[in-house]
Amino acid sequence: MNAFEFRNDGRTNPASLQIEMVERKGFGHPDTLADAIAEETSRRYASHCMDRFGAVAHHWFDKVMLIGGEADVDFRAGRMIRPVRAILAGKAVRAVGNEEIPLMRIFREAVAHVFAGTLKNFRFEEYCVCELSVCDSVGPGQRSTRYRPKSASEVKELESGRLVSNDCNLCVGFAPYTPSELLSLDLERFLLSPQQQSRRPWLGSDIKTVVTRVGAKTRVLANIPMLASHVESLATYLDMREALEAELKLYCSDYLTSDCDVVVNPEWIHGRAYLTATGTCLDTGDIGVVGRGNRHSGLITPMRSMSIEASAGKNPLDHTGKLLNVAASLIAEQVYRELEVATTVYIFSKKGDPVQAPSIVAVHCDAETAIPENCASRTAQIAGNALDDIDVIRTELLAGSARLF
DSSP, X not given: OOEEXXXXXXXXXXXXXXXXXXXXXXXXXXXXXXXXXXXXXXHHHHHHHHHHHSSOOOEEEEEEEEEOOEEEEETTEEEEEEOEEEEEEEEEOOEETTEEOOHHHHHHHHHHHHHHHHOSSOXXXXXXXXXXXXXXXXXXXXXXXXXXXXXXXXXXXXXXXXXXXXXXXXXXXXXSOOHHHXXXXXXXXXXXXXXXXXXXXXXXXXXXXXXXXXXXXXXXXXXXXXXXXXXXXHHHHHHHHHHHHHHHHHHHHHHOSSEEEEEEOXXXXXXXXXXXXXXXXXXXXXEEETTSSOOTTSSBOTTSOOOOOOOTTBOTTTOHHHHHHHHHHHHHHHHHHHHOSOEEEEEEEOTTOBTTSOSEEEEEEOOSSOOOTHHHHHHHHHHHHHHHTXXXXXXXXXXXXXXXX
């Protein structure tokens, strides 16, 4: 760290504000699908490079776009009639010497994997068209080996020294999550659990939740698509929606100590049913783009400090917008565990900074009372340890175990 700041500034934790708002775009939301595909492509690309060249070639796959298709949807029936387009744009090493890296195959496999694990009734070969627009242009001041290595040894050279950031990034992490934030995450986990999916095979995965709290009153708005093939009629839909809403109210009442209202698919008031063919509005023409949805916290939290970095798909070796967002969260979590006060961590890294030594790290604790003087040195130690252990974060990213969206 080039500069470190610890501050007990007494700012208010969102949990104690009069009004709080939180949003989550579920795993089947087009924007979240785009994030997942970008990250899965990066992992598969890295794995291929490790197998073939012994190191990860440079890449940026954070520009995935999904162009929604079209479905013929009615009660008792739902089928795709125009395919989804999945587009990968970005920069990457396309070949090492004379050996091409099979980018299209890697991308197609990533898309198929994400869709298979998220959507229902989606026949990939029939319902999806993949397009590639990846360049290997060399930027100003960069060595040609960065994107056009002539051999495996040149790929390895990029990892042999101390890796430095090739971008400027502002990163943020916070802890703990408020009850409203946890509820937004846990509602989706509950609905996508094997038990719920077995009981309600008609549940889609494009689950969007917005949790708002005014004083002690919490309201949950949940948009949950139903598979058209499982819904007999509008009357059936209304009964299914009402039963689901009642169960979610019970779930929330057990979860929260405050009063809570739940509304599922509010368009039912106007006689409209939220039906899809595969469980996502992607099959009715909606668009998904990396970085437009959840932050790396898994949430959209407008009442929090948050980074707008699109982390999914970026190179896990040296992209500080990816690595240091995860590190900021880890630092905040450990400081919270030790001090038991809400904590926000800010990290700034500029081009040329060693990945483990960003320009600025600031730890702000939202305590209303004084904190012992030694907390400043302890938080600096926690931050330094987390940055020194950046290889652990890389390993988790390559394994797909670090949350980014």
